[in-house]
Amino acid sequence: MAGSAASNVTDDAAAEAVVRLQAVTKRYRNGVLALGPLDLTVKRGEFIALVGPSGCGKSTALRLVAGLAEPSSGTVQIAPRSARSGSGHAIGVVFQEPTLMPWASVRGNVGLPLKLSHLPRAEIEQRVMAVLAQVGLRDFAGAMPRELSGGMKMRAALARALVTDPDILLLDEPFAALDEITRFRLNNDLLMLWRELGKTVIFVTHSVYESVYLAQRVLVMTPRPGKIAAEFGIKAAEPRGEPFRMTTDYAAYCRVVAEALARTADPTEGR
Amino acid sequence: MTGARLLRIALPVVVFAAAIAAWHAVVTINAIPPYVLPGPGLVLATLANDWPVLSQSLAVTLLTTLQGFVAAALGGTALAILFNQSRWLEFALLPYAIILQVTPVIAIAPLLLIYLPQPTAVVVCAFIVAFFPVLANTTLGLASVDRNLVGLFRLYGASRLQTLLYLKLPAALPQMLGGLRIAGGLSLIGAVVAEIAAGSAGAGSGLAYRIAESSYRLNIPRMFAALLLLSAAGIVIYAGLAWASHLALRRWHESALGKDN
Numbered sequence: 001m002a003g004s005a006a007s008n009v010t011d012d013a014a015a016e017a018v019v020r021l022q023a024v025t026k027r028y029r030n031g032v033l034a035l036g037p038l039d040l041t042v043k044r045g046e047f048i049a050l051v052g053p054s055g056c057g058k059s060t061a062l063r064l065v066a067g068l069a070e071p072s073s074g075t076v077q078i079a080p081r082s083a084r085s086g087s088g089h090a091i092g093v094v095f096q097e098p099t100l101m102p103w104a105s106v107r108g109n110v111g112l113p114l115k116l117s118h119l120p121r122a123e124i125e126q127r128v129m130a131v132l133a134q135v136g137l138r139d140f141a142g143a144m145p146r147e148l149s150g151g152m153k154m155r156a157a158l159a160r161a162l163v164t165d166p167d168i169l170l171l172d173e174p175f176a177a178l179d180e181i182t183r184f185r186l187n188n189d190l191l192m193l194w195r196e197l198g199k200t201v202i203f204v205t206h207s208v209y210e211s212v213y214l215a216q217r218v219l220v221m222t223p224r225p226g227k228i229a230a231e232f233g234i235k236a237a238e239p240r241g242e243p244f245r246m247t248t249d250y251a252a253y254c255r256v257v258a259e260a261l262a263r264t265a266d267p268t269e270g271r
Numbered sequence: 272m273t274g275a276r277l278l279r280i281a282l283p284v285v286v287f288a289a290a291i292a293a294w295h296a297v298v299t300i301n302a303i304p305p306y307v308l309p310g311p312g313l314v315l316a317t318l319a320n321d322w323p324v325l326s327q328s329l330a331v332t333l334l335t336t337l338q339g340f341v342a343a344a345l346g347g348t349a350l351a352i353l354f355n356q357s358r359w360l361e362f363a364l365l366p367y368a369i370i371l372q373v374t375p376v377i378a379i380a381p382l383l384l385i386y387l388p389q390p391t392a393v394v395v396c397a398f399i400v401a402f403f404p405v406l407a408n409t410t411l412g413l414a415s416v417d418r419n420l421v422g423l424f425r426l427y428g429a430s431r432l433q434t435l436l437y438l439k440l441p442a443a444l445p446q447m448l449g450g451l452r453i454a455g456g457l458s459l460i461g462a463v464v465a466e467i468a469a470g471s472a473g474a475g476s477g478l479a480y481r482i483a484e485s486s487y488r489l490n491i492p493r494m495f496a497a498l499l500l501l502s503a504a505g506i507v508i509y510a511g512l513a514w515a516s517h518l519a520l521r522r523w524h525e526s527a528l529g530k531d532n
Contacts, residue, residue, distance in 0.1 A: 068422045093426055099419040102523045103441045112437070113427045144523050164427075 018044045018168060018200045019065055024074035026060050033225040035060045037074060047194055047201040049211035051257065052221030053265055058204040061226065062170050065202065066093050081167060092161030096173040098153035100145040107141040110159045127163055134193060135159045151182040169199045173206065187213055191240055208261060212253045213245060220257060222264040230260040309492040317492040318499065325481065329500050332462055332477035339397020339458040344451055347405025355413040372403040376461055380468035393465040400461030401454040408450030412443025445524050448516040455508040463501065
């Protein structure tokens, strides 16, 4: 059931790859190699999870895909925006912190990407309200971030990432700071949104359980400099939901992923 | 109103009343002549009797303060924005801003009075004293923007102007307003210092000038009355700016939220 090495997936995915990283490395200014060489191909509509120990460069990899950082070597390719989605931005990002502007309302925060691309006000308003309805924040458009709970802030951040209708959604440990009940609920809502909207999702987490629950493909990374150590295809009855958590398959997947993660942490094998 | 809140308001009032009473008692019991120390009653009476002169002086000083404050607010903010946009400009100019700040204004004032017409010199003095806190605080505020938010703006291709208007300036607003609150009081001090330096030679008639003039004439009650007005003006300026700051921040910033929030 659990998959094997990284090489077997890349070939058949090549045709409709949305994100392709080839031999990408990132070196800090002080010379320390933070990441790579990393090869990663993500197909359109795929939901993948990157799991790894703290400091392994997961977030760096995400920043490279987002274009917020430049690779020291190698290439990062992002497919051009699909015709279906029209104007807007190809990539949406959710950080570990909600990263909302405290001086602006939920409406102002979510509408920011559209405002920056000079869309007319009426269109911004209409798209903001639509996306707020999708994440369940319709009644909180006028609220200030400080008036929201942790989970609601994260929903607002997710709405902001979705408002440009991006092809690719990058999530950097978005639910790590939330309590478990809220996290489970947001996991389910994220899965629902993914099924509805058909986005390509790269989800970074340090939680084995979360990665197995959400992703179709789980990539385990080594400690710094982060490389892909193992890859697992997660096959479950779709649509996934809470019952999946109770299955023996889920437990088995979690075990093999956890084992792979433990192997990378072993200093004799990890570096 | 709870007992604690009532007490918080009542206590300073009681202390104030006690101090006035003590002042009055000392003057009366020791029969101190008014040209040494006037009693509170005489000061109030002088304030009322000399109101036409004093109010005119108050207006002059307040106008100077306002002009210095506005110049400092605009100049300090503009310079901070320039520094934020160009590090080279900051390296080039910041040392001079600091030199201007650490050189006592009382020592600069006589020079300014030689080279500039007196009304201008007084405003420049107020500006010099008041502009540095605006510059320093705004610079700090502009530089302490959340890095993830900066990344977000980059991701969405925000222009420099958009980043400044929608991100950096709002993020810096609390520090900026803190700087302005300090600048308000300081521009009053700058105006007073310049008026004192101009002294009797000055053509102006601000409150500080009145104090200097009254001192030469041993009109001590009027000195106290003018001093009283200066303190009152300082308090009003501070309270006004604190209120404006509260209004601007009350919806989102920690400093302006109630403790129970």
